Amino acid sequence: MSEHIVPVKTYIGIFVALLCLTALTTGVAYVDLGAFNTVAALAIAVAKMLLVVLFFMHVKYSGGLTKVFILAGVLFFAILVTLTLADELTRHWSPTPTGWGTLAPLLSRFF
Amino acid sequence: MSTATIDVHEVPTGSRVNYLNAQYGVKSWLLTTDHKRIALLYLASITLMFFVGGFFAVLMRLHLIEPQGALVQPETYNKLFTMHGVIMVFFFLVPSIPATLGNFLVPMMIGARDLAFPKLNLLSWYIYVIGAIFTLYAVISGGVDTGWTFYTPYSSSFSHTSVVPTALGVFITGFSSILTGLNFVVTIHKMRAPGLTWFRLPLFIWAIYATSIIFILGTPVIAITLFLLFLERVLHIGIFDPAIGGDPILFQHLFWFYSHPAVYIMILPGMGVMSELITCFSRKRIFGYSFVAFSSLAIAIISFLVWGHHMFVTGQSIYAGLIFSVLSFMVAIPSAVKVFNWTATLYKGSISYDAPMLYALGFIGLFTMGGLTGLFLASLATDVHLNGTYFIVAHFHYIMVGGAVMAYLGGIHFWWPKITGRLYPDGWARFAALVIFVGFNLTFFPQFMLGYLGMPRRYAVYPSEFQVLNVMSSAGASILGIGYLIPLIYLIWSMRYGPTAGPNPWGAKGLEWTTPSPPPTENFEEIPVVTEEAYDYAHSTVIRG
Numbered sequence: 001m002s003e004h005i006v007p008v009k010t011y012i013g014i015f016v017a018l019l020c021l022t023a024l025t026t027g028v029a030y031v032d033l034g035a036f037n038t039v040a041a042l043a044i045a046v047a048k049m050l051l052v053v054l055f056f057m058h059v060k061y062s063g064g065l066t067k068v069f070i071l072a073g074v075l076f077f078a079i080l081v082t083l084t085l086a087d088e089l090t091r092h093w094s095p096t097p098t099g100w101g102t103l104a105p106l107l108s109r110f111f
Numbered sequence: 112m113s114t115a116t117i118d119v120h121e122v123p124t125g126s127r128v129n130y131l132n133a134q135y136g137v138k139s140w141l142l143t144t145d146h147k148r149i150a151l152l153y154l155a156s157i158t159l160m161f162f163v164g165g166f167f168a169v170l171m172r173l174h175l176i177e178p179q180g181a182l183v184q185p186e187t188y189n190k191l192f193t194m195h196g197v198i199m200v201f202f203f204l205v206p207s208i209p210a211t212l213g214n215f216l217v218p219m220m221i222g223a224r225d226l227a228f229p230k231l232n233l234l235s236w237y238i239y240v241i242g243a244i245f246t247l248y249a250v251i252s253g254g255v256d257t258g259w260t261f262y263t264p265y266s267s268s269f270s271h272t273s274v275v276p277t278a279l280g281v282f283i284t285g286f287s288s289i290l291t292g293l294n295f296v297v298t299i300h301k302m303r304a305p306g307l308t309w310f311r312l313p314l315f316i317w318a319i320y321a322t323s324i325i326f327i328l329g330t331p332v333i334a335i336t337l338f339l340l341f342l343e344r345v346l347h348i349g350i351f352d353p354a355i356g357g358d359p360i361l362f363q364h365l366f367w368f369y370s371h372p373a374v375y376i377m378i379l380p381g382m383g384v385m386s387e388l389i390t391c392f393s394r395k396r397i398f399g400y401s402f403v404a405f406s407s408l409a410i411a412i413i414s415f416l417v418w419g420h421h422m423f424v425t426g427q428s429i430y431a432g433l434i435f436s437v438l439s440f441m442v443a444i445p446s447a448v449k450v451f452n453w454t455a456t457l458y459k460g461s462i463s464y465d466a467p468m469l470y471a472l473g474f475i476g477l478f479t480m481g482g483l484t485g486l487f488l489a490s491l492a493t494d495v496h497l498n499g500t501y502f503i504v505a506h507f508h509y510i511m512v513g514g515a516v517m518a519y520l521g522g523i524h525f526w527w528p529k530i531t532g533r534l535y536p537d538g539w540a541r542f543a544a545l546v547i548f549v550g551f552n553l554t555f556f557p558q559f560m561l562g563y564l565g566m567p568r569r570y571a572v573y574p575s576e577f578q579v580l581n582v583m584s585s586a587g588a589s590i591l592g593i594g595y596l597i598p599l600i601y602l603i604w605s606m607r608y609g610p611t612a613g614p615n616p617w618g619a620k621g622l623e624w625t626t627p628s629p630p631p632t633e634n635f636e637e638i639p640v641v642t643e644e645a646y647d648y649a650h651s652t653v654i655r656g
């Protein structure tokens with residue numbers, strides 16, 4: 001598994017791709033995409049991250065167990081972000097709790 | 112497990128080559144890659160930290176004998192509880208069982224000659240020591256007063272104490288946890304003896320495995336968090352301080368995302384020790400092996416979903432609070448599964464009350480009280496009343512001291528003959544276990560009452576109607592302190608003067624007991640082949656000795 005030899009050409013290719021993506025990030029920063037500003041920046045960042053993890057860190061050539069552990073890391077990061085946003089995004093909904101009425105802003109989104 | 116018997120019985124300890132006498136000299140210890148010697152390096156360092164942290168606790172309890180405070184200035188009191196918490200949590204409890212018993216036992220229990228990465232193991236000890244030196248330096252250079260929780264913006268913008276060296280020490284030590292966790296995961300996956308399937312593993316190994324997962328997934332987050340704190344404190348980059356555009360609650364999210372799972376880092380290995388002790392001293396197979404095994408994994412996973420229960424009243428959204436409350440109730444389930452399974456294991460067992468078992472029985476009662484009071488705190492409404500009071504202090508001490516430290520001491524007493532090849536005086540050991548149990552309850556039960564009555568934690572003074580309960584607590588603390596000193600004395604004594612222990616003084620099952628005591632450097636002359644389940648006491652012909 002870890003003995004897999006990656007041709008230098010691949011490394012250089014990935015390196016160039018990373019540079020291009022960096023340039024793209026910089027370019028996009030000059031264009032106003034409204035709500036999609038963040039989306040675009042994060043999408044490019046994720047693409048770069050994948051390139052690094054898969055090729056530079058050899059995960060593409062690694063066994064299943066390694067992949068499971070990497071996915072677990074991603075999953076736990078997702079938990080951190082999701083539950084933190086569950087606080088951040090709902091903090092202004094109702095400053096003072098009013099019994100079951102507390103749930104009103106939540107329910108009003110669906111009904 | 113393997114029934115091959117070893118003929119080391121007649122050979123006296125001194126004349127046989129083992130890991131302790133294979134090499135001599137300071138250098139042979141400081142450069143060792145033997146997991147057993149590294150375990151002892153850790154044992155010495157965390158014991159030192161335990162008594163340093165304990166010293167601060169004693170000063171605090173002395174101070175609180177009088178309502179207006181008997182000993183120190185309020186500023187000093189703040190430093191005392193901070194240094195106590197930081198040292199006990201990050202430098203004693205987190206590494207306690209994994210780095211000592213775990214290091215010693217993981218290879219021995221799975222029939223391996225060492226951990227997968229012996230040099231990494233030694234490196235982890237050095238990293239721990241460097242982190243500890245930073246934090247001890249902070250103590251000497253004036254101390255810290257933020258509480259072990261380092262809440263912002265106080266810690267980042269206002270405190271004038273040594274926050275940076277302390278946080279740096281914790282940051283550095285974190286890497287030793289990560290390396291230890293990584294080493295255990297790889298070892299348990301790759302180096303089990305032939306025939307040792309996952310479901311034949313001792314439950315201690317399952318618990319250490321679950322703990323390692325938390326080490327690997329959680330510790331980087333506390334490292335990042337402390338790094339951000341550092342950025343804000345030193346470079347004034349607004350991350351947590353609202354005055355410069357930060358969000359203080361974000362710090363709490365990041366801190367508790369690690370620190371709640373970290374409380375399970377402290378208790379899970381203790382639960383692993385418990386399964387070994389309970390089965391051995393009731394001479395029965397564990398009740399519901401796979402339930403106990405999987406509850407360790409369930410705890411490791413769910414523990415990452417509940418951190419918001421520390422933030423119910425600190426400005427977190429009430430909706431997030433609802434979610435975290437429900438999730439917190441869920442984590443109690445696998446914990447309860449374990450308690451019930453140990454109790455069921457005792458049922459109709461042939462129980463003997465050796466010193467390790469006394470600690471184990473203490474654990475069951477104290478952990479249960481700690482866990483159940485956790486549920487009071489996980490309920491939104493009751494937490495509004497109890498948050499920030501001594502009830503919290505009592506809750507987590509019942510788990511961290513009544514649970515984790517009891518299990519740690521139980522484990523040390525159980526494997527001491529294996530580690531040192533010597534027996535300790537049994538009467539003293541049982542006596543110490545009782546002193547600790549009594550001292551512990553006298554210290555912390557009154558704190559439940561104090562908290563319920565409204566005494567806030569982290570204050571240097573209190574209204575005089577709380578004095579009686581405070582004096583009880585301080586009296587208990589001195590008994591507890593003596594209780595901890597007794598084992599320190601007789602264990603050290605036994606290393607030289609204790610009678611030699613045979614390979615298996617408890618008649619216990621498990622591969623580690625098939626080796627001589629102390630084991631040879633390579634643990635097993637031949638790698639054993641495992642043909643039976645764990646804890647097969649029913650078909651056991653093993654005798655004590």
Ligand code: HEM
Binds near residue numbers: 443446499503506
């Ligand atoms: C099993 C091991 C456990 C340990 C080691 C532990 C430890 C702790 C610690 C250290 C704190 C206080 C943190 C601080 O504010 O400084 C705490 C608070 C708390 N614990 Fe536990 N705990 C454990 C289990 C539980 C369980 C099972 C529950 C509930 C299901 C629980 C619920 C809580 C809650 C809700 C708080 C916060 C209370 C508040 O700040 O108002 N704990 N625990």
Ligand SMILES: [Cu+2]
Binds near residue numbers: 370371374417418420
């Ligand atoms: Cu918690």
